[in-house]
Amino acid sequence: MTSQLARVITIERFILDQEELIPEATGELSNLLYDIALAAKIINSHVRMAGLADIIGSAGLINVQGEVVQKLDEFANATMKHALLRTGRVCLIGSEEDVDPVPTPPGQAAGKYVVLYDPLDGSSNIDVNVSIGTIFSVHKRLSPDGGAGVLADCLQSGRDQVAAGYVLYGSSTMMVYTTGQGVHGFTYDPSIGEFLLSHPNITTPALGKYYSVNESYFPRWDARVQSLMKCYKGLDCGYEPKTSRYIGSLVADFHRNLIAGGVFCYPADSKSPLGKLRLLYECAPLAMLCEQAGGYASDGHGPILDIVPTELHQRSPLFVGSRDDVRLAEEMLAGPRP
Numbered sequence: 001m002t003s004q005l006a007r008v009i010t011i012e013r014f015i016l017d018q019e020e021l022i023p024e025a026t027g028e029l030s031n032l033l034y035d036i037a038l039a040a041k042i043i044n045s046h047v048r049m050a051g052l053a054d055i056i057g058s059a060g061l062i063n064v065q066g067e068v069v070q071k072l073d074e075f076a077n078a079t080m081k082h083a084l085l086r087t088g089r090v091c092l093i094g095s096e097e098d099v100d101p102v103p104t105p106p107g108q109a110a111g112k113y114v115v116l117y118d119p120l121d122g123s124s125n126i127d128v129n130v131s132i133g134t135i136f137s138v139h140k141r142l143s144p145d146g147g148a149g150v151l152a153d154c155l156q157s158g159r160d161q162v163a164a165g166y167v168l169y170g171s172s173t174m175m176v177y178t179t180g181q182g183v184h185g186f187t188y189d190p191s192i193g194e195f196l197l198s199h200p201n202i203t204t205p206a207l208g209k210y211y212s213v214n215e216s217y218f219p220r221w222d223a224r225v226q227s228l229m230k231c232y233k234g235l236d237c238g239y240e241p242k243t244s245r246y247i248g249s250l251v252a253d254f255h256r257n258l259i260a261g262g263v264f265c266y267p268a269d270s271k272s273p274l275g276k277l278r279l280l281y282e283c284a285p286l287a288m289l290c291e292q293a294g295g296y297a298s299d300g301h302g303p304i305l306d307i308v309p310t311e312l313h314q315r316s317p318l319f320v321g322s323r324d325d326v327r328l329a330e331e332m333l334a335g336p337r338p
C-alpha cells in the first residue's frame with residue numbers, strides 16, 4: 001500500500017515541488033493555483049449535477065433556490081471571483097462574463113497578480129452533455145502595489161503570462177496548467193476530492209493527425225483559408241491527409257489535439273473579421289500551454305503570444321496546435337490570394 005501511496009502526487013504537492021525549483025518564489029503563485037484548483041472542484045461538482053437539476057429540484061430533494069438553477073456559467077464566474085478576490089493574492093480579475101475588469105473589494109488586500117478567465121467556455125453545450133471547460137491566464141500587475149488593479153494590468157501580451165491553464169469537464173475532469181516549466185495534467189479523483197498527477201510533461205507532436213474547424217463557414221473564408229483546409233484534407237498540396245474532429249467546445253478540441261497532435265482553427269471570416277475567440281482569456285493561455293508543450297499558436301500571420309491587446313474582450317483569429325501544421329497555416333495565409 002505504501003508503494004502505491006508513494007506514486008500518488010496531488011496537484012498541491014506538485015505545485016509545491018515546482019515552487020522549490022525557483023529560489024526567488026514566495027509561494028503566492030502556488031497559493032493562487034491552489035485557489036483555482038479549489039474553484040475547479042466546486043464548479044465541477046455543479047457541472048456534474050447540471051443534468052439532474054430539474055429532477056432533483058422537482059423532487060424537492062434539495063433547495064433549488066440560488067446555485068443549482070443559477071445559470072452554470074454565472075455560477076462558475078461567481079465561484080472563480082470568490083476564490084480569487086478575497087485572498088490578497090490578486091488585485092484584479094477579467095472575466096468573459098463581465099464587461100469590465102473586477103477589482104478587489106474595498107478594504108480587501110490587493111495582491112500582485114491579475115487573473116483573466118473564461119469561467120465556463122462552451123456552456124451552450126451543457127444541455128446536450130458535451131464537454132466544457134474553464135480557461136485561465138495569470139499575469140503580474142504592472143500598476144504600483146497596494147491598491148486595486150487597473151485595466152492596463154490586463155492588457156499585457158501573452159508572452160508575459162506567468163501561468164496559464166484550463167479545466168476540462170469531460171469524461172473525467174482534468175486540470176492542465178503551466179508556469180513556464182512544462183505542461184502538466186491532473187485528473188480529478190472524486191473519491192478523495194483531489195486532482196492527481198496523470199499527465200506529467202505533456203508534449204504535442206510536431207505534425208498532428210487531426211484538424212479541427214467549423215467546416216460550415218467554408219463559404220465565408222478567404223480563398224487562402226479555403227486552400228489551407230483542402231491541404232489539411234490532403235488535397236492539392238501533397239500534405240498527409242488529416243482526420244477531421246470538431247466538438248465545438250474549445251477546451252475539448254484543444255485538449256485532444258494537445259495530447260494526440262492536431263491543429264485547431266478558428267479563422268477570420270466575412271462575418272467575423274477577427275474570428276470569434278477572445279485573445280486574453282482563450283487564445284493567449286492556450287497559446288502559452290501549446291508552446292510550452294512544443295507546439296505553436298498563430299493568428300495566421302504571427303505568434304498569438306506577441307499580440308499586445310488594446311481591449312479586454314478583443315477577439316483574434318486562432319490557429320493552434322502541432323507546430324508544423326500551424327506554420328503551414330501561416331505560409332498559406334501569407335501567399336497571394338489564389
Ligand code: P6P
Nearest residue numbers: 121122124214248249250251276
Ligand atoms: P462555432 C463555444 O461557444 C465556443 O466559444 C468555443 O468553445 C468553441 O470552440 C467555439 O465557440 C465554437 O464556435 O462558431 O464553431 O459554433
